[in-house]
Amino acid sequence: MEKVIILGTGPAGLTAAIYLARANMNPIVIEGDQPGGQLTLTTEVENFPGFIDGITGPELMDNMRKQAERFGAEFKRGWVTEVDLSKKPYRLQVNGIGEIETESLILSTGASAKLLNIPGEKENIGRGVSTCATCDGFFFRGKKVIIVGGGDSAMEEANFLTKFASEVVIVHRRNELRASKIMQDRAKENPKISWELNQTPLEVTAGENGVTGLKVKDNETNEEKIIQTDGIFVAIGHTPNTSFLNGQIDTDETGYINVIPGTTETNIPGVFACGDVQDKKYRQAITAAGTGCMAALDAERYLEGNAVHDWSKSL
Known part of the structure; x- marks a missing residue:
């Protein structure tokens, strides 16, 4: 039984991994077929704060990954084929790994090119x-x-x-x-x-x-x-990577995950969404990283029994 699993290794997923690892939550990060997300396909990133002369996308993602690993995040390569969110613990079928059970889940699977x-x-x-x-x-x-x-x-x-x-x-x-x-x-x-x-x-x-x-x-x-x-x-846009969820998470008409405003909480307690999979407006590395931080903090509060949203009033 894992405490928290993070799906995706873009700015959102890696930021969530850094925060949760530092909080001793021992996050498991599942990498898909494009570790690092869309930013690995970008040359110069000039608008990420802290890099005066810019930084390449792959280098930025590699630095974030190493930072997460430094604090104890564990990375596993695999592709999620099935998710069961109907009851706890939540179950994931991952190619190359098998079944994994978890108390909470962070979805940061990003979006794919149209x-x-x-x-x-x-x-x-x-x-x-x-x-x-x-x-x-x-x-x-x-x-x-x-x-x-x-x-x-x-x-x-x-x-x-x-x-x-x-x-x-x-x-x-x-x-x-x-x-x-x-x-x-x-x-x-x-x-x-x-x-x-x-x-x-x-x-x-x-x-x-x-x-x-x-x-x-x-x-x-x-x-x-x-x-x-x-x-x-x-270069005509992207589609959120949510098809593997099979309708278990509320999304908008285009497939982007709906979250409770001001949080990263989805319609299922203990399941959070961050990054481009829930953001079709800003879609920037820095905003994705920000929501990754939010997801980590929301997940930490949830696991400690202090979720920011009172689900008893919603279900």
């Missing part, structure tokens, strides 16, 4: 289609690439890709971008970046050697054309 779901996309992942510029940008040195998206992540990845690619084309289905002004300005000032706005992606074209272009439709004229390219990077 795809366009157009013909030619999935079958060409790894053959020119990617959702991670920092992972695959090196392979497109001196080539022309496309970024699909209009948010901050799309602008960041576009700028990053100009370090390798000869030309980066930003394709967005609207005339206006969702990205913050500073990120838009950086992209617009980059001479290697060009724009194809108000264009809807229709199909990924490919040949024997991989991607050759992206077929798009002009939303004003309905004219279709193929933008020639060697690679396509999809």
